[in-house]
Every structure is written in C-alpha cells, then in structure tokens.
Amino acid sequence: MPGLTQDRLWSEAVILEAPNRVLRVQSTRDAYLCLKNHWPLPDGEGSARREALAACDRVIDGEDEPDAARAAFMKAAEEAQFSVHSWTSNDGG
Amino acid sequence: MAGPEDKAIRVRDVMTRQVYTVSPTDTAQSVARLMKETGVGALPVEVPGVGTILGIVTDRDILTSVVAQGLSTSTAVFEFMTVAAESCEEGDSILLAAQKMHDLRIRQLVVVDEKRHAAGIIALADIIRVSPELGGLVLDGMSRQGSENEHHEGITSCPA
Numbered sequence: 001m002p003g004l005t006q007d008r009l010w011s012e013a014v015i016l017e018a019p020n021r022v023l024r025v026q027s028t029r030d031a032y033l034c035l036k037n038h039w040p041l042p043d044g045e046g047s048a049r050r051e052a053l054a055a056c057d058r059v060i061d062g063e064d065e066p067d068a069a070r071a072a073f074m075k076a077a078e079e080a081q082f083s084v085h086s087w088t089s090n091d092g093g
Numbered sequence: 094m095a096g097p098e099d100k101a102i103r104v105r106d107v108m109t110r111q112v113y114t115v116s117p118t119d120t121a122q123s124v125a126r127l128m129k130e131t132g133v134g135a136l137p138v139e140v141p142g143v144g145t146i147l148g149i150v151t152d153r154d155i156l157t158s159v160v161a162q163g164l165s166t167s168t169a170v171f172e173f174m175t176v177a178a179e180s181c182e183e184g185d186s187i188l189l190a191a192q193k194m195h196d197l198r199i200r201q202l203v204v205v206d207e208k209r210h211a212a213g214i215i216a217l218a219d220i221i222r223v224s225p226e227l228g229g230l231v232l233d234g235m236s237r238q239g240s241e242n243e244h245h246e247g248i249t250s251c252p253a
Contacts, residue, residue, distance in 0.1 A: 030123040
C-alpha cells in the first residue's frame with residue numbers, strides 16, 4: 001500500500017459513469033482509493049485493476065509519471081465496464 | 094482550571110505528525126474517499142508543489158456546504174474550504190492551542206512551520222488525552238456558546 005500522505009495530480013480528470021454513479025478522479029492517490037475501496041469488481045478481481053493498483057503504487061513512490069497511473073486507471077475502468085470520459089480518451093465525451 | 098503544567102506541554106508533544114493534505118482543486122468526493130480510508134475528519138488544504146497551507150476542509154464542510162446545498166460532489170475544495178484556517182506552531186503551549194479552539198469553536202488546528210507548511214495536526218482529543226481538565230473546559234465553553242447562540246437565534250424583535 002502506498003503512503004497516502006503523498007499524492008500526484010493528473011493533467012486531466014477522468015470521469016467514470018455507471019448507472020447511478022459518477023466518479024471524478026484527477027489524482028493518483030484518489031485513483032488508488034477508487035480501485036481499492038469503490039470498485040464494482042470483487043476484491044482481487046480484474047487484471048487491469050491489479051495493474052492499475054501497481055501503477056498507482058509506483059507513481060506515488062515517485063518511480064513513474066502520473067500519466068502512467070492515469071492510463072492504467074482508464075484501462076481498469078473499461079474492464080469494470082464504466083463509461084470512461086476524458087479529454088484525451090478515444091471513447092470519451 | 095487549567096494548571097501551570099498545561100503551559101509547559103507543547104503542541105509538538107501531543108500533535109499527530111502524519112498529515113494527509115489535499116489540493117484546492119480536489120473534489121468533495123475525492124476528499125470524502127481519503128477521509129474514509131484514513132479515518133481523519135479534517136484535512137489541511139495545501140498549494141500543490143509548494144506546500145503552503147491555505148486552509149482546512151472538514152467532513153462537516155462536505156455535509157453542510159456541498160450535500161445540504163445540493164451541490165455536485167465534484168465541487169472543488171476551494172469552493173467550500175475554510176480559507177486561512179487558524180493554525181498554531183509546534184512550540185506553542187497546549188493552553189494557547191486550547192484557547193484558540195475554544196474561541197473559534199473548532200476541534201482541530203493545523204500545526205505549521207516557519208514556511209507555513211503543515212508539520213502536523215492537533216485535535217481537541219489530543220489535548221484531552223494529556224490534560225482532561227483543560228479539554229473539558231474547552232468542551233464546556235463550546236457547548237455553552239452553542240446553547241447561547243441557539244437562544245439568541247430564537248429571539249424575535251417586537252415592533253415598538
């Protein structure tokens with residue numbers, strides 16, 4: 001688990017939509033918390049989710065750039081069947 | 094009454110050094126997620142990359158200024174935070190910190206260093222832990238002020 005006293009902001013927010021839910025995420029720490037605590041898949045399920053958690057860990061530890069966590073988070077969101085909206089995504093609004 | 098030992102106990106002796114800070118552009122929902130994970134109900138707001146403390150945001154702010162007002166949960170922190178929150182320094186006595194909490198009717202103070210970066214946070218519970226009498230005085234004062242305010246709010250003026 002990364003140290004949550006640190007955060008690294010993203011250049012653009014990512015908005016995830018599901019029936020009756022909208023998650024707006026714009027930082028690595030928040031993405032980590034969404035993946036860990038507020039994800040529709042049961043704990044431990046989803047390979048993209050596991051990769052995204054690992055990416056967030058690396059970014060918070062300063063071993064990678066924030067956009068790496070953002071890209072991995074968007075893949076995990078697609079895996080979880082969220083509708084993903086972002087200025088820089090292909091399928092976004 | 095608070096004893097002389099309360100002047101000798103410093104904020105640094107009782108404060109929590111692990112501080113979770115948020116950015117002014119974070120959202121109400123992201124702050125709520127961090128509060129849930131950490132169990133902390135008050136988070137200092139800092140300028141990202143600079144570290145200067147701008148204010149504080151509490152779980153109560155989210156309830157009263159966002160949810161109760163019908164605002165979106167993606168409302169940015171700078172829209173509902175308390176700007177330039179009252180702070181104290183590590184070398185201050187807990188008596189001074191307690192006095193500020195009493196006067197401002199707040200239960201947490203951000204502890205800042207000389208650069209106004211967050212060094213910690215001190216809660217009324219931290220003061221109660223080392224000085225139950227002093228903490229009790231603050232709580233009594235807060236509840237008395239609260240009941241006085243409720244009384245005044247109930248008064249209506251009569252035309253002459």
